[in-house]
Amino acid sequence: MATNGAAQPVQRSEFSSRDEGEVEAFIRQMHIGNQTRFVSVNEEARFTATVAEADGIAADRIRTTVDYWAVTDPFDYFFFLALHHGRMQVRNGRDELRIPAGSALFYPLAVPLEVGVFDAAAQVLRLPAARLAAAAEESAGIDPASLRFESVTPATPAMGRHWLALLDLASNALLADNSVMTHPVLAGELTRTVAITALHTFPNTAMTVPYQPGPGWVPPATVRRATDFMQSHAGQPLTLEQIAAAAGVTGRALQYAFRRYYGTTPIGYLRRIRLERADAELRTADPDAGVQVGLVARKWGWASPSQFSQAYQERFGVRPSHTLRNR
Numbered sequence: 001m002a003t004n005g006a007a008q009p010v011q012r013s014e015f016s017s018r019d020e021g022e023v024e025a026f027i028r029q030m031h032i033g034n035q036t037r038f039v040s041v042n043e044e045a046r047f048t049a050t051v052a053e054a055d056g057i058a059a060d061r062i063r064t065t066v067d068y069w070a071v072t073d074p075f076d077y078f079f080f081l082a083l084h085h086g087r088m089q090v091r092n093g094r095d096e097l098r099i100p101a102g103s104a105l106f107y108p109l110a111v112p113l114e115v116g117v118f119d120a121a122a123q124v125l126r127l128p129a130a131r132l133a134a135a136a137e138e139s140a141g142i143d144p145a146s147l148r149f150e151s152v153t154p155a156t157p158a159m160g161r162h163w164l165a166l167l168d169l170a171s172n173a174l175l176a177d178n179s180v181m182t183h184p185v186l187a188g189e190l191t192r193t194v195a196i197t198a199l200h201t202f203p204n205t206a207m208t209v210p211y212q213p214g215p216g217w218v219p220p221a222t223v224r225r226a227t228d229f230m231q232s233h234a235g236q237p238l239t240l241e242q243i244a245a246a247a248g249v250t251g252r253a254l255q256y257a258f259r260r261y262y263g264t265t266p267i268g269y270l271r272r273i274r275l276e277r278a279d280a281e282l283r284t285a286d287p288d289a290g291v292q293v294g295l296v297a298r299k300w301g302w303a304s305p306s307q308f309s310q311a312y313q314e315r316f317g318v319r320p321s322h323t324l325r326n327r
Contacts, residue, residue, distance in 0.1 A: 008055055008187065010179040016048040023047045023066060030060070031126075033073035038066060039118075052174040054181045055237075056131055057191045059174040060124040067118045072107075078127045079107040080198065082167050086120035090152075097152070104160050104167065105152045106202060123171045127195060135195035138240045138267065140206040141252050150203040163201040170194050173303055180298050185274070188237025189301040192267070218257035222247050226254060226266060234273045235299075240266055274300040275315055278308070282323045293320045 015026050024036040030051055047064040081088075081104065088099040090107075091114040099105060107113060109129055133144030154160035170190055174181050181187045199206050229246035230238065243266050244251040258266050278300040285291040297308035297320075312320045 008182055008184050010052055010054045010174065010181050012050070012052045012175070012177075012179070014048075014050050016046060018043075018046050018066070020066075023068075024070075027070065031072075031079070032075055034070040036068050036070045038068045039116075050175055052179065052181075054174060054179075054187050055184070056128060057170070057174065057181075057187070057194070058126040059171040060126070061122075061171065061175055062124065063121045064117060065119055067116075069114060069116045072113050072115060074110045074112050075107050076109065077129055078109070078132055078198070080125040080127070080167060081105055081107070082123045082164050082171075084121045084123065086122075087118050088120060088122075089116035090114070091116075104154055104164050104201075106149075106198075108149060108152055123167060125167050125171055125194065127191070127198075131191060131195045132198060134239060134241060135192065135199055136204075136206040137251050138255070138265070139196050139199060141255060142206055146205055148205045150205075152202065154201045155203050155207075159201045163197060166194060166197050169303065180303060183298045183301075184237045185235060185301040186298050186303055188239075190303050192239075218249060218253050218260075220261070222249055223254075223257050223261050226258075227269065230266070230270045230273055234270065234277055238270060243270070271301070271311075272315075275311060278320070279312070279316060279323065282320055285324060291324065293324060296320070 015030075017023055017026070020036070020038050024034065026047070026049065027034050027036065030049070045064075045066045047066045048062070050061045052059050083099050083101055083103050083105075085101050087101065090097045090099065090105070092108075092111055097105070130144075133147050136142050136147045137144050154163055170193075173179060173190060181190070226243050226247035229243060240251045240254070244254045247254055249257075254266055258264060258269055262269055264272075278296050281296050281299075282291070282293070293309070294305045297305050300308075302308035302311070309319055309321070312318075312323075316323070
């Protein structure tokens with residue numbers, strides 16, 4: 001865990017080539033080991049990619065008129081893809097999935113694939129498997145080792161549309177020249193939102209977890225340790241696992257305790273703290289310092305100023321711009 005809320009770097013790079021060997025090497029370096037067979041390459045064909053990586057999340061914007069098949073090594077991270085143009089085919093043994101433009105899918109873990117890419121434009125979001133497992137424990141209370149995905153495509157068309165919008169937001173946030181993902185709290189919140197939304201979009205065992213009895217009574221002193229830890233580390237990216245470790249209990253036990261004592265989750269309680277910190281910052285802002293609501297929102301974990309404004313108004317009864325104007 002970071003020791004302060006200082007800005008974190010976003011590593012950004014661009015790649016463009018017509019050379020088959022260079023394209024294969026780029027895919028191997030940035031994504032996964034592969035053996036690539038090019039189907040058709042003319043003089044104008046080109047593979048272009050923009051890549052950005054922050055702590056725990058990465059995004060790629062890819063455009064290729066080089067058609068190819070790639071046999072990949074098994075993935076050990078989640079590779080979420082939105083295909084905006086062209087088509088793709090994904091084979092796993094005898095199973096084949098044809099992906100038209102406008103579709104979303106992810107590549108399953110620990111499974112070698114054969115992937116065909118044809119005149120494609122796509123956005124990719126990459127997440128470590130541990131992020132999805134932690135989100136499953138937080139949102140559904142299941143053992144992270146029990147998380148299994150049962151489909152690589154969205155459960156419903158509506159969820160697919162919602163997922164595409166979020167993937168676009170997260171990818172653009174990473175890939176922008178002046179990325180907001182340099183704000184560590186915002187980066188942590190957006191990564192967590194992506195992980196939890198993925199669990200609600202693609203069929204998996206967290207959707208069908210059976211009822212589990214509560215973990216037993218957690219004393220108020222334990223909950224106070226958790227709240228004290230969140231108060232003193234609110235300006236840093238925090239996970240449920242870190243908060244629970246500071247309190248000396250499991251994440252599942254802390255979830256139950258917070259619902260009992262506060263009617264929310266530990267992460268929900270942390271958002272309340274951050275909203276109060278944002279309010280204090282707006283109320284004490286120097287009139288000549290040029291403070292902007294959007295910058296305060298990003299600092300405390302909101303990628304969208306409109307969502308911050310809504311949350312702020314629900315909590316304090318006025319819009320943040322009103323507080324800033326009347327400081």
